[in-house]
Amino acid sequence: MAMGLSLIFGVLEIVNFAHGEFYMLGAMIAYFLVARLHVGYWPMIAGVTLAVAALGVVLYEALLASVRGRSFERSILLTLGVSMVLQNGAIALWTTTPRMVETEYAYTNVTAGGIRIPLLRVFALALAAAAFAALFTVLHRTRIGKAMRGLAQNPDAALMVGIDPRAVSRLAGAIGIGLAGLAGAALAPIYSVHPTMGFAFVFKAFAVIIVGGLGDVRGAAIAAVALGVVESFVAGFFPLILVDAVAFVAMILFLLFRPAGLFGRGVRV
Amino acid sequence: MTEPRPTILDLREVTAGYGDEPVVVGFSHRVPAAAITTLVGPNGAGKSTLLRAIYGLVVQVGGRIVFEDEELGDLPPAARLRRGIGFVPQGRCNFPLMTVCENLQLGTYTLARAEATRAVERVLALFPVLRARWRVLAGNLSGGEQQLLEMAMVLETAPRLLLLDEPSLGLSPANLDQVFDTIADIRRRGVTVVMVEQNVEAALAISDTAVVMDLGRKVLEGPAHAVMEDPRVRAVYLGGTAAGESR
Numbered sequence: 001m002a003m004g005l006s007l008i009f010g011v012l013e014i015v016n017f018a019h020g021e022f023y024m025l026g027a028m029i030a031y032f033l034v035a036r037l038h039v040g041y042w043p044m045i046a047g048v049t050l051a052v053a054a055l056g057v058v059l060y061e062a063l064l065a066s067v068r069g070r071s072f073e074r075s076i077l078l079t080l081g082v083s084m085v086l087q088n089g090a091i092a093l094w095t096t097t098p099r100m101v102e103t104e105y106a107y108t109n110v111t112a113g114g115i116r117i118p119l120l121r122v123f124a125l126a127l128a129a130a131a132f133a134a135l136f137t138v139l140h141r142t143r144i145g146k147a148m149r150g151l152a153q154n155p156d157a158a159l160m161v162g163i164d165p166r167a168v169s170r171l172a173g174a175i176g177i178g179l180a181g182l183a184g185a186a187l188a189p190i191y192s193v194h195p196t197m198g199f200a201f202v203f204k205a206f207a208v209i210i211v212g213g214l215g216d217v218r219g220a221a222i223a224a225v226a227l228g229v230v231e232s233f234v235a236g237f238f239p240l241i242l243v244d245a246v247a248f249v250a251m252i253l254f255l256l257f258r259p260a261g262l263f264g265r266g267v268r269v
Numbered sequence: 270m271t272e273p274r275p276t277i278l279d280l281r282e283v284t285a286g287y288g289d290e291p292v293v294v295g296f297s298h299r300v301p302a303a304a305i306t307t308l309v310g311p312n313g314a315g316k317s318t319l320l321r322a323i324y325g326l327v328v329q330v331g332g333r334i335v336f337e338d339e340e341l342g343d344l345p346p347a348a349r350l351r352r353g354i355g356f357v358p359q360g361r362c363n364f365p366l367m368t369v370c371e372n373l374q375l376g377t378y379t380l381a382r383a384e385a386t387r388a389v390e391r392v393l394a395l396f397p398v399l400r401a402r403w404r405v406l407a408g409n410l411s412g413g414e415q416q417l418l419e420m421a422m423v424l425e426t427a428p429r430l431l432l433l434d435e436p437s438l439g440l441s442p443a444n445l446d447q448v449f450d451t452i453a454d455i456r457r458r459g460v461t462v463v464m465v466e467q468n469v470e471a472a473l474a475i476s477d478t479a480v481v482m483d484l485g486r487k488v489l490e491g492p493a494h495a496v497m498e499d500p501r502v503r504a505v506y507l508g509g510t511a512a513g514e515s516r
């Protein structure tokens with residue numbers, strides 16, 4: 001999830017406050033596919049990821065293409081707005097009742113070293129690892145992936161070598177938001193699905209910006225990645241509540257001890 | 270020697286800028302093919318803006334830009350690059366966290382895969398220094414090496430027109446000679462060069478034509494040696510007066 005956020009942040013220079021809502025949408029779509037259409041686990045994962053990635057393209061084309069790098073504040077307000085619309089829309093359509101997504105693997109466990117682990121958690125972990133490996137491979141081995149990194153490092157140089165920033169950003173948006181959808185799809189069968197499940201993410205995005213240093217693009221990208229790593233680590237060993245706490249604890253510590261952010265650069269925004 | 274060269278780029282009353290007030294105003298000029306044209310003028314004259322307009326990076330509100338007898342209209346930069354116009358912007362412009370190798374790979378972004386490898390080999394023959402720095406991050410190269418890398422990245426696409434914005438900016442004297450030598454070499458290979466330079470004496474020494482620009486307009490043009498002898502130009506650039514104080 002943080003991976004997608006930092007990809008969008010790096011390439012589009014936009015902090016996507018609506019990221020958590022796409023995670024929620026992913027989980028919702030997962031519910032519909034499984035509970036209503038009786039789709040199996042793996043087709044559901046693929047379907048949700050593609051559907052949310054497509055929504056990412058829509059979001060990019062409709063709103064974000066015009067703000068790229070133009071105004072940091074505007075992108076914050078815009079994505080916050082999208083977040084609120086999606087969340088309240090979901091509440092209106094869906095009510096706040098949590099629902100369960102019951103896939104064919106719901107009651108399957110695997111035993112490893114005497115410990116019983118639900119298979120769905122193993123799948124979720126494997127999916128996260130696979131997504132990370134795939135993203136890394138795309139960014140470092142393929143031409144379009146290198147173009148994404150290039151655009152993030154220097155938009156002027158990207159134009160110099162003939163990269164079409166719009167096409168590359170659109171793809172980065174689709175992949176980034178698609179990853180949020182994938183997270184929603186993988187976690188929906190494990191936790192319950194409800195409209196405010198993505199809400200904590202808005203604060204996490206804030207935390208990432210503060211830890212990275214306000215307006216410091218590179219710092220925030222690093223903070224997002226670090227948060228993702230620490231979170232998955234904590235998630236492996238502790239209850240979910242603590243996972244959410246990580247970002248806020250970090251944010252509070254940084255506000256107390258390093259208010260200028262990771263690299264201590266000046267506040268510009 | 271003095272037979273007129275064909276025109277590769279024809280600027281007709283080009284007006285371009287960023288907001289309401291255009292920065293380049295009704296600029297007309299014919300750029301001769303296979304020659305070096307140098308654009309000089311005080312800071313803020315609109316030199317960079319003119320180059321950016323030719324590459325499609327700023328809003329062109331009026332006039333026409335005709336390259337090889339075809340009007341460019343509102344073609345985006347990538348399409349202009351594919352047509353044969355390369356642009357190396359002012360200041361450092363590469364991918365600092367990627368190696369020289371990766372930067373050169375991205376330089377072939379608009380080329381077919383089969384052609385890409387040959388393009389890399391071609392520029393390495395022209396810039397052997399880059400082969401020695403193959404695995405170094407571009408951001409860790411010296412200023413002169415970075416400038417050469419950026420020119421190499423653009424030359425990979427084999428442009429017929431190369432736009433260079435202040436290629437000598439911030440370079441040490443030794444690097445400066447190397448960059449100007451390379452530009453002269455590029456021109457000998459038949460590429461048309463249009464460059465903006467503050468280093469007027471060194472730039473005009475390798476140029477065929479010079480254009481003086483001020484307040485977004487063309488104020489003087491002629492053979493490079495003649496422009497260098499022009500008393501007004503000497504007073505502004507070569508007589509010790511700061512460029513900015515000319516107005």
Ligand SMILES: Nc1ncnc2c1ncn2[C@@H]1O[C@H](COP(=O)(O)OP(=O)(O)OP(=O)(O)O)[C@@H](O)[C@H]1O
Nearest residue numbers: 287288292310311312313314315316317318319359
């Ligand atoms: N991105 C921009 N947005 C708005 N105005 C700009 C922008 N870039 C340049 N300008 C304005 O356009 C005018 C001309 O700038 P330009 O960069 O073309 O000058 P220049 O001749 O290249 O100067 P220099 O020698 O300093 O590079 C300046 O007044 C500048 O303030």
Ligand SMILES: [Mg+2]
Nearest residue numbers: 316317318359
């Ligand atoms: Mg300039």
